[in-house]
Amino acid sequence: MSIVNEPPIYLQQRLFYRGRKFNFDVNSLRLPNGVEGDWECIRHPGGALAVPITPEGKLVLVKQYRFAVEGRLLEFPAGTLEPNEEAAETIKREIEEETGYRAHKWHFLGKFPLAPGYSDEYIYPFLAQDLEKLEQPPTQDEDEDIEVVLMTFSEFEAAIIAGELIDAKSITSFLMAKLFLGK
Incomplete structure (x- = not known):
């Protein structure tokens, strides 16, 4: 629809x-x-997001400080689209900067409005597989306070159910990836 x-x-x-x-x-x-x-x-120009999965089947997430909620949220790596940049370019850069991983297999999952009651922002989620840990990852942006977290699918689902601070774009993208994978 x-x-x-x-x-x-x-x-x-x-x-x-x-x-x-x-x-x-x-x-x-x-x-x-x-x-x-x-x-x-x-x-808002929109954002790209990756649901990265290691060869061992673990999700790669980031715990990031967000001043608006005055705390650390569990999120998938994501970034704002730069002018004249495709979402695929954005997320390939962001996943390396935020997690230190490079994905060799990508699948576009679609798009969805993030908060249509007050914003025109769309999120473009991707499934990122065949991950490689980079020996020399790019430097994180100076204004980001990020910790990389690996979780199984069931651990992430338990965190959602427990009400841990997880942003909506990550929960939505996780569901889209899970449906795509038939899990």
């Missing part, structure tokens, strides 16, 4: 903030059903 594109009519668009990773604007709109009003939106 695909979503039918029904754009609103923009009556007025106002940029409130231009940031390093995203912009924030307020829009006066007429929706397809005729309702008019003001809506705020975070404009």
